[in-house]
Amino acid sequence: MPVLVVKDGPGPGTQVPAQLQRIPIPLLSPTSDCTGKTVKGRVVHKGPLVSMGEDNYVLKTVIQEEDSQQNMSPEHSSINIILFGALAKDYSESVSQGDMLLVTGFTVGNSPTAQKDKLHACNLQLAGDDAWMYVWPSTVSPRASVPRKRTSPASTEVTKAVKVVKYTYVPLSDLKPGVVVNVYAVVTFFKQPFRTKGTDYCSTLKITDQSNKKVGCTIFCDKLEEHPKIFKMGDVIRLHRVKTQLFNGAISLLTSHGFSVVTFDGMVGSPVVPRTSSGSFKFGEEDCQVVEALRTWAANQSLVPAEPCVPLSAVQPKTYFDLTCQLLATAPVDSSCTLLKVWDGSKCPHPLLDVFVEPNTLEGSPTLSKDMANLTANVLVYDNHVEVARQFKPGSYLRIYNLHAVPGASRLPSNDSGQSDQTGHLGFHLHGGTSYGRGLRVLPEDSPDILDLKRILETFSESDINDSSMFEVWSTPPESFERTCDHTVEQVSLAEVKSRGPPQVFHVQAQLKSYQPQRLYQSLKLFCHKCKTIRDVPDDVTVGGLFSEAQKDIGPCNNGYWTLVLPLPRELPSESPSRTLTLLMSSQLMGKGKAKELIFLKGATLEETCRIASAYSNIVPVTSPQGTMTPLDLSAPFLFRGTKRYYGCKQCSQLKVGESLGEGVEVWDEKSVADALGVQLLQYGLLMKLELQDGTGSLEALLWRDAESFFHVSAEDAAADQEAQDRVQETMDRLCPPGSSTAERPWMDLCLSAYTVEENGQRRACYQICHTDTRGTNPHTHPYAAPSDT
């Protein structure tokens, strides 16, 4: 008998073993050693006895320490106690609110309700033969205890008016065929609702409970919102009015008349929030206890197989996994396929397949920037899942179940001509069917997993630097910058650099403390040598829009060029009827047999332009607003060469496309094409701000003019090629490993050019890293001692 009622005596002493040592409640923590310890307090709340099957009970109670010496607020001296098994039943029968209680043989856990009830962050759990409790009955009529539900109206009315429907829940092991029951269980397998051949949607589940019996469950319901909202294995489910049935020799559960369902997150400690669409379901304190008991039980059962949820950064090719992500954009592909562009804020180590779609068929805005950072996953959703996926709105949060990571599948069904080579790039397929729970659903924004995801995604907008202001502040350094340092200059500390001031070139040894932008694709810039302005590389949506705009010009083009007009077959019924694609070639080049070296293209989409550019050396997209051929708005690339795109300066270009083209040009490359068209070519560059440190201080330095040699990457390659971008990332990861401490970062030999910038009449010193090669970063100990980590 684990509950000992101490009939007389004012406090513990005679019957409580003397060797037991009491712990004040405020001092309890999950790491407390509870062996031989006791906790004492007055019962301020006693919950109902909840039956979980034969001899299986749970009861929650709260005790408050009255003589707490810790002088703490009352919430820290009140603690939840969860009683299990026979102890719960004994307690229910022999203890009342107001009694004094002393417990021993407990374990301390985190209280899942601490947020809600504002009580102690821990709870005490009592179960099994080791748990004992001593009770001193209250002298002030404890049996006429305070009504449990404080919000109840006058008690006489309650007993008359309210028919309390008491639900009893049957353990799964006790199910008999042919009856209607209520059950509480943990979900071990589930399929999102799918259309049946009949009139309903069907959810297929497998559930289990403390009886360890696994039971299949089939839910038919014509309304999707009335299906169980199950997000992951381990979720807790409450089913009311389900029918038992014998199928293949085993009991299974089936919806019956008046069926209802509520689900809960299965994680121990997460808030017990019922997920339901029903406005009138019953849910009380007892349900909380049952949910918490199931969670605690399931946590020790390894019911859920290896974590199926995998971030993009951990995806292995050829595997199936569940993805939790945000939807960026959708695009219908054909009647049995829809494209979802998604991200989860993590970078996939494998190059991701880029699926090109017409910007005008795309809903939402995937930026090329994100694609460039290898953050955007393209998910092709097939067959039965299309109906669900087409209702998703960009911005919503999704979980995609049993997604297939497929390397090298680089073509859309309708897209059979040569795209840029993406062999080995990872594409994601949600195949048709529902095997292995294949499917997808929107997750509510307040679910725990989505809150985590949001925190990750938010870091992507927080620290975006304003590039133009950064560059204006730093400006282009004056001639002092041209002085070189071959590391023969005397090495100085950062403090000395600051005190000596510009103009000067310094040789320093330093570590990287931080850098901006964190998203390296944002460091990619376009620079005009003539007007010295710098601009961002536009994303595909912007560029695609300019192409769509130019397509509206369907007028003729009379300029003496050799012209080939190709009518395009209609791929979609909605497409405007007579779209044509016009190839124009210089008659002059024709005469020299070099016509194919420079092709002007009118009426093409961005995607078509890219495809054609992969087959011809120089493609110039054009339009002819007044019948005269001219390049597109210079926000768009004026030239496509293979996978590379070249831009012109809007300010400094003076466009000319005459009949005589490129007199004397031998080789057509971006420079000669720009010259021939009167375009002032923009140069790709990498712009970053590095915060350096040594033992003497820290200093911000710009990396711009010599960024390419710093990274051993051409910015132009980085704009077109994921591998080149990866090399930049690898360098930064080497200099500043994610999560690393100062001591772990290598020392760099750097040259700093110090110069003066005037800003609002104020002169200030600025620094730029020059002539520095990061391949030889120096791991040795530095003469200026280890800098502090602050």
Next chain:
DNA sequence: GATTAGGGTTAG
């Protein structure tokens, strides 16, 4: 008012 499905990879 009965029926649907009854877990166990597409093959794009």
